[in-house]
Amino acid sequence: MLIRTILVRLLTTAVTLFGVAVVVFTLVRVAPGNPIAMMLPPGATDEDIANLTALYGFDKSLPHQFVIWLGGVLQGDFGTSITLRQPVDELVLGRLPATLELSIMALVIALFAGGLMAVLGARHRGGSTEVGLDLTSGAVLSIPDFLWGLLFVLIFGVFWPVLSISGRIDPRMEFDFTTNFYVIEGILRGRFDVVGSTLSHMLMPAMSLALPLAAMIAQLLKQNLKEALVQDYTTLARVRGFSETAVILREALRNAALPTLTLVGVQFTFLIGGTVIVERLFAYEGLGNMAIDAVINRDLPLIQGIVLLFAALFIAINLIVDLSYTLLNPRLRHG
Amino acid sequence: MADATALPRARGPRSLNLRLWLPAAWLSLLALAALLAPFIAPHDPLAQDLLMERLPPFFMAGSEPGYWLGTDSLGRDVLSRMIYGARVALFVALIAATITCLFGSTLGLLAGYYGGWWDRVISRLVEIWMAFPPVLFAVLLVAVMGTGLFSVIAAIALIDWTRFARVIRAETMVQARMDYVDSARIGGANRLTTLAGEILPNVLPSIVALLMLEMGIAVIVEAILSFVNLSISTDDPTWGSMIAEGRGAIHFAWWVLLFPLIALFLTVLSFSTLGEGLKQRFDPVLQ
Numbered sequence: 224m225l226i227r228t229i230l231v232r233l234l235t236t237a238v239t240l241f242g243v244a245v246v247v248f249t250l251v252r253v254a255p256g257n258p259i260a261m262m263l264p265p266g267a268t269d270e271d272i273a274n275l276t277a278l279y280g281f282d283k284s285l286p287h288q289f290v291i292w293l294g295g296v297l298q299g300d301f302g303t304s305i306t307l308r309q310p311v312d313e314l315v316l317g318r319l320p321a322t323l324e325l326s327i328m329a330l331v332i333a334l335f336a337g338g339l340m341a342v343l344g345a346r347h348r349g350g351s352t353e354v355g356l357d358l359t360s361g362a363v364l365s366i367p368d369f370l371w372g373l374l375f376v377l378i379f380g381v382f383w384p385v386l387s388i389s390g391r392i393d394p395r396m397e398f399d400f401t402t403n404f405y406v407i408e409g410i411l412r413g414r415f416d417v418v419g420s421t422l423s424h425m426l427m428p429a430m431s432l433a434l435p436l437a438a439m440i441a442q443l444l445k446q447n448l449k450e451a452l453v454q455d456y457t458t459l460a461r462v463r464g465f466s467e468t469a470v471i472l473r474e475a476l477r478n479a480a481l482p483t484l485t486l487v488g489v490q491f492t493f494l495i496g497g498t499v500i501v502e503r504l505f506a507y508e509g510l511g512n513m514a515i516d517a518v519i520n521r522d523l524p525l526i527q528g529i530v531l532l533f534a535a536l537f538i539a540i541n542l543i544v545d546l547s548y549t550l551l552n553p554r555l556r557h558g
Numbered sequence: 559m560a561d562a563t564a565l566p567r568a569r570g571p572r573s574l575n576l577r578l579w580l581p582a583a584w585l586s587l588l589a590l591a592a593l594l595a596p597f598i599a600p601h602d603p604l605a606q607d608l609l610m611e612r613l614p615p616f617f618m619a620g621s622e623p624g625y626w627l628g629t630d631s632l633g634r635d636v637l638s639r640m641i642y643g644a645r646v647a648l649f650v651a652l653i654a655a656t657i658t659c660l661f662g663s664t665l666g667l668l669a670g671y672y673g674g675w676w677d678r679v680i681s682r683l684v685e686i687w688m689a690f691p692p693v694l695f696a697v698l699l700v701a702v703m704g705t706g707l708f709s710v711i712a713a714i715a716l717i718d719w720t721r722f723a724r725v726i727r728a729e730t731m732v733q734a735r736m737d738y739v740d741s742a743r744i745g746g747a748n749r750l751t752t753l754a755g756e757i758l759p760n761v762l763p764s765i766v767a768l769l770m771l772e773m774g775i776a777v778i779v780e781a782i783l784s785f786v787n788l789s790i791s792t793d794d795p796t797w798g799s800m801i802a803e804g805r806g807a808i809h810f811a812w813w814v815l816l817f818p819l820i821a822l823f824l825t826v827l828s829f830s831t832l833g834e835g836l837k838q839r840f841d842p843v844l845q
């Protein structure tokens with residue numbers, strides 16, 4: 224039964240991936256402008272045009288073109304960027320670490336801040352602290368990352384300039400990266416000045432992405448904690464002499480965490496989606512910022528590559544969340 | 559519904575009423591400003607005056623009377639541009655959110671009630687759509703369709719219908735299992751009449767709450783697209799283009815960013831609070 228569930232899930236994932244490829248292909252093909260004309264340098268001959276047209280299969284029917292394109296993608300050939308004149312896969316994979324580091328930092332902040340608010344609210348349930356926390360999380364929740372980003376740009380760009388509001392690292396920093404994971408590589412090579420500079424550049428974009436999710440975690444986890452705190456096992460822990468805070472941290476949290484973790488899994492893809500505009504706002508050199516440039520410059524191969532990578536990432540995260548939920552939840556396992 | 563109205567009507571706490579009236583007041587003010595823009599804006603929102611560039615707002619030294627919220631780098635009046643910007647924001651909010659709501663809710667109702675192939679196809683489409691980062695999707699769609707207000711509205715509807723479809727599908731599935739649906743069917747109502755006459759009224763509170771939420775989201779999407787120069791022409795006064803201009807000139811004229819940002823904060827907060835409040839007010843279960 225479990226194997227069957229997993230197989231069905233994998234099959235629908237394949238269908239989704241195929242659908243994504245169709246949508247990306249269609250969108251880019253219906254875009255106005257001749258893609259061949261944009262791929263060629265000025266002064267190209269008619270022969271060049273004919274060669275490139277044949278190479279990309281533009282003289283064939285649309286379904287045929289789709290097959291050619293998909294065949295290339297499956298072999299890792301995403302084409303060449305028109306504006307940057309480099310293979311798309313190299314460009315995209317070069318920017319991915321920046322976006323991943325930013326997203327993970329945002330996730331860590333959201334878990335920590337949301338968890339703290341939930342525990343505080345559950346500890347002081349029924350009092351004015353809880354009401355205050357509820358109002359705060361309710362308001363924070365309805366403001367999207369774009370507006371938080373603008374607010375932080377304003378605060379730290381003008382009124383209290385203690386943090387950088389643009390770029391990924393101090394440009395004066397002398398350090399040759401062999402990977403594009405600045406934080407991880409900095410830690411591994413013991414260069415904590417590099418780590419510090421990167422983190423201080425990441426802090427505000429990460430906060431902008433983290434705040435709405437933190438508020439969501441605060442609300443859901445507090446609700447589940449409160450439900451756990453009226454159960455027999457928490458009463459037993461209190462009778463055994465644990466303080467209320469200890470009961471929450473040692474007993475209730477473990478049992479209340481599963482719904483929150485499911486929420487976090489689903490919301491993580493939304494958070495990554497938010498990097499597109501937040502990176503733009505903070506001039507952070509990640510995938511999203513590159514994507515908007517690619518759209519503005521009509522760099523079709525690059526757009527296709529970035530959109531496909533994001534989609535594959537989202538689908539993979541959803542798949543992992545679903546499968547681990549199936550494996551962790553005994554009711555679903557035997558159902 | 560009949561049972562719910564027979565019960566004594568629960569009086570919500572005072573805060574609930576405030577939570578309805580405060581956002582309603584802000585949005586009414588905004589609507590009034592948008593309607594009366596030509597009469598109340600102190601200046602032409604497009605008029606450039608290089609002698610009046612980067613004037614600070616009224617509470618700072620160096621401000622000019624008549625330019626209450628200062629001017630931008632081209633000497634255009636910030637307050638007037640904000641008042642005209644409210645027109646674009648509210649227009650997009652109303653039109654885009656309504657189209658998105660009609661489209662997405664219909665698909666959600668069909669998938670949730672008919673099930674089978676309807677559900678399979680619609681759910682798979684939702685899953686494919688959700689695999690795209692929404693902002694990138696919007697930017698790409700507008701690039702494909704060409705810039706302009708129509709493209710912005712179409713992009714919002716083409717992307718955000720999934721929000722309605724997902725939520726309404728789930729709620730419809732819950733309602734479809736209820737006894738009242740069976741009794742309507744036994745009473746001779748066909749499936750479509752049952753869906754429209756029995757199920758729809760019960761999922762309506764959720765639809766209204768989502769609609770309000772979507773209006774706030776539409777305002778943000780328009781601002782984001784203006785911010786990356788893909789909404790209407792950059793000269794036209796929108797909150798997003800003011801923000802883009804303010805972000806560029808942040809070290810010289812931060813007020814060009816601050817005031818439209820405050821307007822966006824209040825507007826988004828108002829739409830979502832109003833949505834929540836209306837949902838509680840009209841939910842037959844909560845009443």
